[in-house]
Amino acid sequence: MLVVSLTTPVPRDIDSVFPGENWFFYWKTAASLWRIKLQEFPGMRIIVPLNWSFHSETGDSFDFDEHRPETNLLKLVEIATEVGKKVVFFLPVTPAPFLPNGGLPHFLARGLALNKEGMAYGLIDTDDNLIKIYSFFDPRVFEGFNRFVKSLGKYFLDNGINSDIWGLSCGFFENGSYKSFLEDSSNVYEQAFSRFLVTKKGKDQVLSPLEEKQYAFEFNKSMHELYATNARESIGPSFEGVLDVAFLGTSTEKFLKRLYGTLSTRDYSEEIYEALAKDIIPSSVMVPSRSKKGVLLRELNDLVANSYLPARLENTSYDQVGGASFAPLCFFKVYEKIDGLSSMFQNWDHIHLWDFLRFRFGWNYKIISSEKLKLQNDKISLNDNIHFFHGHDVDREMFSFIIRTFLNAGKIILNRSGLSEDLNKKLETFFLENNLTVEKVNFLTSIQNVILGDGRLIIFDGEELMSKEKASHDEFWNKIIETFALVHVPIENAEGIDYYWRTRGAQSNELNFEEIRRLSLYNPTSYRKKLKMNLMKNFVVYKVIDEMNVSVHTAPNEVEIELDPEGSVVLDFGVFS
Amino acid sequence: MSDLKIDYLIGVYQYFNPFPEEERGSAYYLLYLLDQRGVLEKEDAKNLFKENNPDYDLKSKWIGPFESLDNINQFAFLLCEKLDAQKISLLSVPEYNGLLEQTLHASDFHRDLLEKGNIIENIDKKDKSFFQKLFR
Numbered sequence: 204m205l206v207v208s209l210t211t212p213v214p215r216d217i218d219s220v221f222p223g224e225n226w227f228f229y230w231k232t233a234a235s236l237w238r239i240k241l242q243e244f245p246g247m248r249i250i251v252p253l254n255w256s257f258h259s260e261t262g263d264s265f266d267f268d269e270h271r272p273e274t275n276l277l278k279l280v281e282i283a284t285e286v287g288k289k290v291v292f293f294l295p296v297t298p299a300p301f302l303p304n305g306g307l308p309h310f311l312a313r314g315l316a317l318n319k320e321g322m323a324y325g326l327i328d329t330d331d332n333l334i335k336i337y338s339f340f341d342p343r344v345f346e347g348f349n350r351f352v353k354s355l356g357k358y359f360l361d362n363g364i365n366s367d368i369w370g371l372s373c374g375f376f377e378n379g380s381y382k383s384f385l386e387d388s389s390n391v392y393e394q395a396f397s398r399f400l401v402t403k404k405g406k407d408q409v410l411s412p413l414e415e416k417q418y419a420f421e422f423n424k425s426m427h428e429l430y431a432t433n434a435r436e437s438i439g440p441s442f443e444g445v446l447d448v449a450f451l452g453t454s455t456e457k458f459l460k461r462l463y464g465t466l467s468t469r470d471y472s473e474e475i476y477e478a479l480a481k482d483i484i485p486s487s488v489m490v491p492s493r494s495k496k497g498v499l500l501r502e503l504n505d506l507v508a509n510s511y512l513p514a515r516l517e518n519t520s521y522d523q524v525g526g527a528s529f530a531p532l533c534f535f536k537v538y539e540k541i542d543g544l545s546s547m548f549q550n551w552d553h554i555h556l557w558d559f560l561r562f563r564f565g566w567n568y569k570i571i572s573s574e575k576l577k578l579q580n581d582k583i584s585l586n587d588n589i590h591f592f593h594g595h596d597v598d599r600e601m602f603s604f605i606i607r608t609f610l611n612a613g614k615i616i617l618n619r620s621g622l623s624e625d626l627n628k629k630l631e632t633f634f635l636e637n638n639l640t641v642e643k644v645n646f647l648t649s650i651q652n653v654i655l656g657d658g659r660l661i662i663f664d665g666e667e668l669m670s671k672e673k674a675s676h677d678e679f680w681n682k683i684i685e686t687f688a689l690v691h692v693p694i695e696n697a698e699g700i701d702y703y704w705r706t707r708g709a710q711s712n713e714l715n716f717e718e719i720r721r722l723s724l725y726n727p728t729s730y731r732k733k734l735k736m737n738l739m740k741n742f743v744v745y746k747v748i749d750e751m752n753v754s755v756h757t758a759p760n761e762v763e764i765e766l767d768p769e770g771s772v773v774l775d776f777g778v779f780s
Numbered sequence: 781m782s783d784l785k786i787d788y789l790i791g792v793y794q795y796f797n798p799f800p801e802e803e804r805g806s807a808y809y810l811l812y813l814l815d816q817r818g819v820l821e822k823e824d825a826k827n828l829f830k831e832n833n834p835d836y837d838l839k840s841k842w843i844g845p846f847e848s849l850d851n852i853n854q855f856a857f858l859l860c861e862k863l864d865a866q867k868i869s870l871l872s873v874p875e876y877n878g879l880l881e882q883t884l885h886a887s888d889f890h891r892d893l894l895e896k897g898n899i900i901e902n903i904d905k906k907d908k909s910f911f912q913k914l915f916r
Binding site: 315317320321322323325327331332333335411412413415416455456459460461462463464465547 | 794800880883
C-alpha cells in the first residue's frame, strides 16, 4: 500500500475563508471543500456576504452555477443545513471594503470614490492586497446593481432558498464618527448631485453653503435608500432589513497606520465600543489574524460574535433588560439629530460630556439618532435611563418625546442652547399649565430642575458652561449625575483598561438577586494593572469566570483585580435592593 | 518634541475649501504627515505653523491654510529642519490617488509614497552626514 504524507504545510485559511465573526467567504475556497470547512467551523450560524462581482459574467448575465460551482449558493445552503449550520446572507447595498473594487464588477469600476478631503479610500485585505472603492453614484453602477439583485431574487425564489438576507451598509469610524463607504466627493458624485439639485432648487436660485450641505445630506440618504429599496423589492420576504456595520481599522488614518504596521490593539478595540454605543455592528473581517489575538480576539468573541451580533440577527431587542441573555447596561441615552448640519452646532465635546461618561461609566451609554427615534418611538424602553437632548437638535417631534418621557417618570437632561424660541415658550407653558415648580440654581451655569412624581427634567445653559474650563465641566457633570443616585460601582484606576457592563434579570435559581450585572475587563496594555471596586451594599460578587492572566481578590465590600498584560476576566455581580 | 530619530517625512496635501459655510475660499492644507514609522502626530508641525500664523487653532484637523505651493514647500523644508529629517516627500491628493489606483500591493504603495512624491532634501543634514563620514 502506498502511503503518501504531505510535507508541504497546509496554510491556515482562517483569514481568507473565515475572516471573522462567523463570516464565510465562499468564493475563496473550492466548492468541493465547502462541506469539510463548514463541518469544522465551530459556530452554528454562518454569515455569507454576497459577492456581486464573483457572480457577474457580463453586465447582463450572472453565474449561479452555470459555469463555476463556487457560485452555487443553493448547494452552499444545502451543505450548511446538512452539517447543522444556519446560513444568513449579507447583501452589500454600499461599497464593501472586503471585496475587490468594493464589490463592483471590473467593467463598472471606473471612478474612484473619494472621501471629504478628496482622498481615495484605501484598504488592505488580509492578504495585504490594496482594495479601492469606486463610486456608487455612477448611474451604470446603479443599473448594474438592479440587474444583479433582480437575478439574485429570482434565483432564490426559483430554488426555494429562504435563508434570511440582510442588506449590508458598510462604514468605518473616523474620530468617533461613523461614516459610510457610500460617501463620495468625486466628479461622478458631483455630476449626480448637480442633477439632483436641478430637481430641488429654482432655476436661478443660488444656494448658500449650508443649504447645499443639507441637500447633499438628503441626496446621500436618498441614494442609500434607493439601493436598499431595490434590494428589498427584488429579494422579497426573505429580506430582513439593513444593518449598519463598522469595519474596524478602515478609516484613511488607520489605513496609513496599517501600511506601516503600527495599528495597535487599542486602535481596533476603541472602535468596537464606539460601534456598540451607536448600535452599529463592529466587524473584524479586515483585521489581519496576526492582530486578532489575545485580548482583542476575546473582546470580539465575548462582546460581538457570541452576543451582540446574534441578538441583532435574531431581531431581538438587545436593549431589553429582563431576558435570559445579557444586554448592554445602559445608564444614558444621548439623542442626536443627523441631518448633515446639526453636528456643526451641537457638540457635547465642548462641555466634555463624552469624557465624563467614559471616565465614570465606560462605554455604557447609547447614542440614538433622530431617525431611530422616529422609527422606534413607541418601542424605546425608558427603563431608568437618563436621556440627554441638545437644544439644537430638538424639533417638534423630539420635543413631544421629551414631554411624554417626563410625564412617564423619565429622567431628562436638556441643554437649552439652540432651543428655538417657540419650543422654549412651549416649555414654559407646559410648566405653568401643569403647576410644576421650577427650582432654579446657578452652579457654573443656570440650571432648572423640575420634578413630577418620579420624572425629572433638568435644563441647563450649555453656552454659559462652554466658556468654563474642562475641570469645571467635570465638576458640573459629577454634581448633576450624583443627584440621580445611580446604582453603579465605579472602577478605580481603570485608565487603559477596556471594560463593558452588561445586565440581565435574575433567574428563578438566583432568587436573592433582582439583577445580574456582568463586567468584562480586558487589559490591552503591556503593564500590569491593579483595579479596585468598592462595592455598594447591594452588590455582591456572584461569579468569576473566563480568568486569563488575572488574580481576583474579593472581600465583603470590595474587589481587587490584578490584570497582567493581555489579561482578562468576567465578573458577575448579584444586585439586590 | 519626540526623541526618536526621523529619517524621512511624507506629507499629503490638498487644495480645497474645508469651510465653505465660512466663505473662506480654497487653499492648500497638509492633511497627513508620516515618517518611516508611520503616521506622525501633527503636534510639532502645528506648533511650527503657529509660529508664523498666530491665529491658527492648534485643535484644527489640518495644517494650513497655505496660499501657494511655494508656501507649502517652504514649510515642508522648515519642518524637515525642525524634526532633523533627511528629506520630505510631498504628494498632492491627486498624486496620492493616482498611486493608489495603479498599485496592487500595500508594500508597493508604501514604497511609492516615499519615492514618487516631490522630494525636498534637508541640505544641512545631508552636508553634516558627508562631513561625519569624512571625519569618521
